[in-house]
Amino acid sequence: MATTAEYGLGEFTYPRGWFMIGTSADATTTPAAVRYFGEDLVLYRGESGRAHLLAAYCPHMGTHLAKNTTSYVVLDKKHVEGDNIRCPYHAWRFGPDGRCNEVPYSPAPPPKAACVKSWRIVERAGCLWTWYCPENGEPDYDLPPFEMWDQPHWVNWNVSCLGELASHPQEVVDNMADKGHLEPVHGSIDMVRFENEFDGVKIRQILLAGHKTLAGSGAEPMLNDTWYTGPGILQSIMVGEYPSHMLIAHTPIDDGVIKVWYGLFVKVANAEPTAADREMAAGYEQAGIAAFAQDFEIWGNKRPCINPMMVRGDGPFDKVRIWYRQFYNPRARAQEFQARVNGHYVTRGTGEAPWDQTA
Structure with missing residues (x-):
């Protein structure tokens, strides 16, 4: 195994582009811990049916948003609520845009800094795709259409x-x-x-x-x-x-x-x-x-x-x-x-x- 730097490829460790992160079946209302591009992430499907991908760690106290089976947030089936996900530690709730939209025990609005990175995700041809750009830019080429999906013959x-x-x-x-x-x-x-x-x-x-x-x-x-x-x-x-x-x-x-x-x-x-x-x-x-x-x-x-x-x-x-x-x-x-x-x-x-x- 060698690193990007050893190959002399360029400034960035990971390449810019569209990448697969799983199949459609991998995104469910039970959040899953995944890792890509050197980052811990959380993949889940909201009650709307849309799949979402967020950075893994709650900004409150650093809890992994997916890795829990014993918290009452999970046991009471509040882990995914609508298209939101709750932290299993203090039940802070984050929307699919990554912003905290509820701190259930605080009368104050959620801090503006209480957010996690939200990743662009496209579901196509039975697969889940995300756009990665180390410069945080928009896609500069199209995801392939995979036009044979669900077509006759x-x-x-x-x-x-x-x-x-x-x-x-x-x-x-x-x-x-x-x-x-x-x-x-x-x-x-x-x-x-x-x-x-x-x-x-x-x-x-x-x-x-x-x-x-x-x-x-x-x-x-x-x-x-x-x-x-x-x-x-x-x-x-x-x-x-x-x-x-x-x-x-x-x-x-x-x-x-x-x-x-x-x-x-x-x-x-x-x-x-x-x-x-x-x-x-x-x-x-x-x-x-x-x-x-x-x-x-x-x-x-x-x-x-x-x-x-x-x-x-x-x-x-x-x-x-x-x-x-x-x-x-x-x-x-x-x-x-x-x-x-x-x-x-x-x-x-x-x-x-x-x-x-x-x-």
């Missing part, structure tokens, strides 16, 4: 949490340029094309190749179109008999530790997926998790790669790392890093882009 993904990984996210993002690992780790064969495209906050990988088990020798090569939107959300399309759309999301917990999720949409012939369609899609999803576990095992058992020893035939690791730095530096410098890499780079193939560049 698509089986919704069932996003699985794969747990924590003691690896800096730089090592994960490096995969976008890593042509050389695809055969020994994942079983790619007869590679026709490997390309990268950098465009602002997006980085794309195009792979056209066969596979030892999924396609077999002599079969038509399969097209994989994979891209990051920002530093923590990867999507990938695989074209085949049952087209699929994959999600891999990773979010910093602490400097050099991430939490990882995996999900897979699968397209089927029936506009309204049947039970058999869903069973088939679940099998695809488990196969995808197994494939991703091949990477996971590598990352979990390697020393940090601060400076890759690049050789002819490697992909553009140097470009990936420059692109990634835009998220660790003031947003005013983002175009500086983008200008150094924006473009199309071919490691294997002719460079004739066989994909829709508008996706």
Whole structure:
């Protein structure tokens, strides 16, 4: 495990961007203690149905707002009240904006300083997403729409949490340029094309190749179109008999530790997926998790790669790392890093882009 400073990424410890913090099922009216970006947080769902994310510690006397099971605030089911949350120690009540709106035993109004940080949270495609910015700025790019959710012919993904990984996210993002690992780790064969495209906050990988088990020798090569939107959300399309759309999301917990999720949409012939369609899609999803576990095992058992020893035939690791730095530096410098890499780079193939560049 290495830190952001050791990789020389920039001024900030954690990158600016949209990040997953859980699935919709993770937010309930029982507040949950979570930790991201080096901060203890509280996730809960209000009685309105909306999910909320607040800093964890009450400003009164420092009590964790979620970690309690024995206080009468909890036993009397007053822990979440409307869309508010009560501190289990003295029952101070905080709204979803983080401001204290009631001190039940005091005739005075709550102090203006009695507030905790409230985080922006968006619920989309069965997942919970938050915007992180070390400069406290508004989002400077859009959260992906995940437009297949609840659409005809698509089986919704069932996003699985794969747990924590003691690896800096730089090592994960490096995969976008890593042509050389695809055969020994994942079983790619007869590679026709490997390309990268950098465009602002997006980085794309195009792979056209066969596979030892999924396609077999002599079969038509399969097209994989994979891209990051920002530093923590990867999507990938695989074209085949049952087209699929994959999600891999990773979010910093602490400097050099991430939490990882995996999900897979699968397209089927029936506009309204049947039970058999869903069973088939679940099998695809488990196969995808197994494939991703091949990477996971590598990352979990390697020393940090601060400076890759690049050789002819490697992909553009140097470009990936420059692109990634835009998220660790003031947003005013983002175009500086983008200008150094924006473009199309071919490691294997002719460079004739066989994909829709508008996706």
